[in-house]
Amino acid sequence: MELNAKIPPGPLKDKWSYYKDHAKLVNPANRKKLEVIVVGTGLAGSSAAASLAEMGYKVKSFCFQDSARRAHSVAAQGGVNAAKNYKNDGDSVYRMFYDTIKGGDFRSREANVYRLAECSLALIDQAVAQGVPFGREYGGYLNNRSFGGVQVSRTFYSRGQTGQQLLLGAYQALIRQVAAKTVHLHTRHEMLELVVVEGKARGIIVRNLDTGEIERHSAHAVILATGGFGKIYYLSTLAMGCNASAIWRAHKKGALMASPSWTQIHPTSLPQSGGYQSKLTLMSESLRNDGRIWVPLKKEDPRKPNDIPEQERDYYLERRYPAFGNLAPRDISSRAAKERIDAGFGIGAQKNAVYLDFSKAIREQGKEKIKEKYGNLFSMYQKITDIDAYAEPMMISPAAHFSMGGLWVDYELMTTVPGLFALGEANFADHGANRLGANSLLQACVDGYFVAPYTVSNYLAEEIKTGAIDANRPEFIAAENNAKELLNRLASIKGNKTADYYHKKLGKLLYDHCGLSRNREGLNYAIAEIKKLQEDFYANLAVPGSAQEMNGELEKAGRVADYLEVAQLMCYDALTREESCGAHFREEHQTPEGEALRNDEKFCFVSAWGWNGPDEEPLLVPEPLTFENVNLTVRSYK
Amino acid sequence: MKVFLKIWRQKDAKAEGKLVDYEMDDVIPHMSFLEMMDTLNEKLIVQGEHPVEFDHDCREGICGQCGVMINGRAHGPLKNTTTCQLHMRSFKDGDTIYIEPFRAEAFPVKRDLKVDRSAFDRIIGAGGFVSVNTGQAPEANSIPVTHEMAESAFDSAACIGCGACVATCKNSSAALFTSAKISHLVKLPQGKLEARKRALTMVAQMDRENFGHCSNTEACEVECPQHISVLNIARMNWEFAKAKVLK
Ligand SMILES: Cc1cc2nc3c(=O)[nH]c(=O)nc-3n(C[C@H](O)[C@H](O)[C@H](O)COP(=O)(O)OP(=O)(O)OC[C@H]3O[C@@H](n4cnc5c(N)ncnc54)[C@H](O)[C@@H]3O)c2cc1C
Numbered sequence A: 001m002e003l004n005a006k007i008p009p010g011p012l013k014d015k016w017s018y019y020k021d022h023a024k025l026v027n028p029a030n031r032k033k034l035e036v037i038v039v040g041t042g043l044a045g046s047s048a049a050a051s052l053a054e055m056g057y058k059v060k061s062f063c064f065q066d067s068a069r070r071a072h073s074v075a076a077q078g079g080v081n082a083a084k085n086y087k088n089d090g091d092s093v094y095r096m097f098y099d100t101i102k103g104g105d106f107r108s109r110e111a112n113v114y115r116l117a118e119c120s121l122a123l124i125d126q127a128v129a130q131g132v133p134f135g136r137e138y139g140g141y142l143n144n145r146s147f148g149g150v151q152v153s154r155t156f157y158s159r160g161q162t163g164q165q166l167l168l169g170a171y172q173a174l175i176r177q178v179a180a181k182t183v184h185l186h187t188r189h190e191m192l193e194l195v196v197v198e199g200k201a202r203g204i205i206v207r208n209l210d211t212g213e214i215e216r217h218s219a220h221a222v223i224l225a226t227g228g229f230g231k232i233y234y235l236s237t238l239a240m241g242c243n244a245s246a247i248w249r250a251h252k253k254g255a256l257m258a259s260p261s262w263t264q265i266h267p268t269s270l271p272q273s274g275g276y277q278s279k280l281t282l283m284s285e286s287l288r289n290d291g292r293i294w295v296p297l298k299k300e301d302p303r304k305p306n307d308i309p310e311q312e313r314d315y316y317l318e319r320r321y322p323a324f325g326n327l328a329p330r331d332i333s334s335r336a337a338k339e340r341i342d343a344g345f346g347i348g349a350q351k352n353a354v355y356l357d358f359s360k361a362i363r364e365q366g367k368e369k370i371k372e373k374y375g376n377l378f379s380m381y382q383k384i385t386d387i388d389a390y391a392e393p394m395m396i397s398p399a400a401h402f403s404m405g406g407l408w409v410d411y412e413l414m415t416t417v418p419g420l421f422a423l424g425e426a427n428f429a430d431h432g433a434n435r436l437g438a439n440s441l442l443q444a445c446v447d448g449y450f451v452a453p454y455t456v457s458n459y460l461a462e463e464i465k466t467g468a469i470d471a472n473r474p475e476f477i478a479a480e481n482n483a484k485e486l487l488n489r490l491a492s493i494k495g496n497k498t499a500d501y502y503h504k505k506l507g508k509l510l511y512d513h514c515g516l517s518r519n520r521e522g523l524n525y526a527i528a529e530i531k532k533l534q535e536d537f538y539a540n541l542a543v544p545g546s547a548q549e550m551n552g553e554l555e556k557a558g559r560v561a562d563y564l565e566v567a568q569l570m571c572y573d574a575l576t577r578e579e580s581c582g583a584h585f586r587e588e589h590q591t592p593e594g595e596a597l598r599n600d601e602k603f604c605f606v607s608a609w610g611w612n613g614p615d616e617e618p619l620l621v622p623e624p625l626t627f628e629n630v631n632l633t634v635r636s637y638k
Numbered sequence B: 001m002k003v004f005l006k007i008w009r010q011k012d013a014k015a016e017g018k019l020v021d022y023e024m025d026d027v028i029p030h031m032s033f034l035e036m037m038d039t040l041n042e043k044l045i046v047q048g049e050h051p052v053e054f055d056h057d058c059r060e061g062i063c064g065q066c067g068v069m070i071n072g073r074a075h076g077p078l079k080n081t082t083t084c085q086l087h088m089r090s091f092k093d094g095d096t097i098y099i100e101p102f103r104a105e106a107f108p109v110k111r112d113l114k115v116d117r118s119a120f121d122r123i124i125g126a127g128g129f130v131s132v133n134t135g136q137a138p139e140a141n142s143i144p145v146t147h148e149m150a151e152s153a154f155d156s157a158a159c160i161g162c163g164a165c166v167a168t169c170k171n172s173s174a175a176l177f178t179s180a181k182i183s184h185l186v187k188l189p190q191g192k193l194e195a196r197k198r199a200l201t202m203v204a205q206m207d208r209e210n211f212g213h214c215s216n217t218e219a220c221e222v223e224c225p226q227h228i229s230v231l232n233i234a235r236m237n238w239e240f241a242k243a244k245v246l247k
């Protein structure tokens, strides 16, 4: 199998224009005959569904929450990037492109990344027009701030709730179409299967989570915008319901998965405090603009942080990466924290955290200024920990956060199944081996508002004569039976261990062996252990009740069943990539100073993976990456 | 610490519900309230009982999916805090805790503590948006908005749609929710053009959904996790009256 990314011809800066100029169009009269399924109502899904409906297509939209507005995009705090250059600090589309390519450690496609930077301009315009209340300067113009990994100020924000405000803009656009009856919205519905007819994506099987009923839905194209699967680590910054199930079930129907092991471990989350814990709350990275990260110079220093004098503190990011200091990219910051924690300098009850200190900023700018910038984060911190971070430093620690990997897509965001598109965090897309802060809200929006309307239309132009898709075809019935079989199997084991028990075990295995740092031995060990855990799962899982009713435990069990398979693929992915790049740090491949050692000669490609069945090793299909516009350099932030 | 729970159990929308007693003797003060519920559920599952169904997702106070009445207060004893952000250190050893769903005619119970809040989506659908299609937007800086006005619009827009305002109101009014959206949009030049129509259609939808009327008790503001101010309600009334008169 050969992968064709379908990159348009011409110079980098003209590729997207070239594509738009040549994409096939669908006559408005024909659009209402064409149906599109959009799974997911986060930024990617809501924006795609609303935009396609505005164009005149018939759209069906799905999410598992009880309202489209609750998709996990809502939780993004920090901001969204755009190369507007409003600060006159030398920003440009090219510079944003370059920062993103470099931030991703040269493991993403030039053309995709350039398009992302290019479309960032229109996204801010779109959001403002929808009424997104971005932060403003006193003169009335838009303000922005800087974020990790870059030297310009290009991050737009709505206090500490940027994701919420962007999502409300997209949600309102979606709901406007729902009210106009151009979108049929199904909340509390979970996708269980993709239906493929004669090689093309033609529908999905979903479960109504309130009643347990199974439904078939057909369409001319299917878009998956189902978000990230960092929740596979159990403890993560994601929501409880985030999952890999939608993309994984599509993977089993022929869609390749790319770079599944590239998970961003965020440096500034709250540390774990006990085994009962269900999630790790993120403290926005924007805090690193004013907070300084340190640990005591002395191991197991028993003193309170404020009692440790300046000269006995190790500001290890400022020490190791003087050019970027506390704003070093996430992978580097997280690894540096892990290095200190593993070396015995961790702080807090479990010795698993580092300090994030605002005393200097408060001294220089005043408490009021800091409050205005981060007030909601400080109060969130206080709610969770009972500590006043204006008076003493926060305690932070790395946590699983973002999936750079996902379904493989070409330039059109189409997977290897014709008619199946993947948008937002669900695809592997634009972030390479490490995502820059504030680029993924952008990516989700750009995919949905600006890319899908062109590329999905280009695909649908060939479907005008197809006619309605019959959901009684044997392929639909087979897929439905498949879904029911798994549900009934999970509900009938009636063992004595909960889905959460397995999820926690799996999460720990992955965090230890396929997390911030990996090595061959650990990965092989993890694969063997996950297989054992999987056997145990199918023998001893406890799910009360049946599949024919509302059953939250059954939902969890289904997600864990998929995670157990995804986890194995993640380990294979990490095992076969004999280099360190971005978030993927292989201990065998590092410099004497402990920095990542990339191998461009052998690994300048994206690993896409095919499903070979439950007991077979997956099939590796590389997509070579060619760089025509940038030189592959060592990513130095020193 | 040990706590005694009295939890509302109801099999489905039609079934009759009742309070059921549970005891938890291994509660850790650092646990969040929902983690305490997880721990209870783990026990029930292993005993083969159906766990307590409750709504939640982000567990960081922003998605608005969680929300139960705890000892008669929406989201529990703390001010301006969601259920998921409440921790067991807010309770004492030996406490009895009543846990019930958000109650309102417009929020029918689905199962146990889960309620149907889709009425909120329909209120937004009645006009809680700016009618702009993808692609129509002008350059973002072409219309300046003062810092103060942007911040004030944000204060209204911060609503997470959890429904605590309705649950806590003795009239089950959705005035705080509806007014927050009306105010958010009317404060911005982008939303002003449709302000009159929006005030009329959103208020009409709110009435159609069987929410009660606001009688200015201001209880909603106290429970709102995002500190949405009752001044939004005053603004809604003003916008509504203006729209009626000028119609
Ligand atoms: C705590 C946190 C903070 C962040 N902060 C920032 C930031 O400051 N800046 C930034 O750029 N990025 C940030 N990110 C990343 C960014 O928020 C996400 O990458 C982005 O919002 C993903 O959007 P999405 O539309 O792809 O997915 P989501 O918003 O996660 O939406 C997924 C949708 O899919 C639906 N879904 C999932 N599975 C199924 C299924 N099986 N069946 C039916 N429906 C399903 C869900 O219901 C939901 O509607 C942050 C992420 C987190 C977790």
Ligand code: FES
Pocket: B055, B056, B057, B058, B059, B060, B061, B062, B063, B064, B065, B066, B067, B082, B083, B084, B085
């Ligand atoms: S679970 Fe999201 S607000 Fe509580």
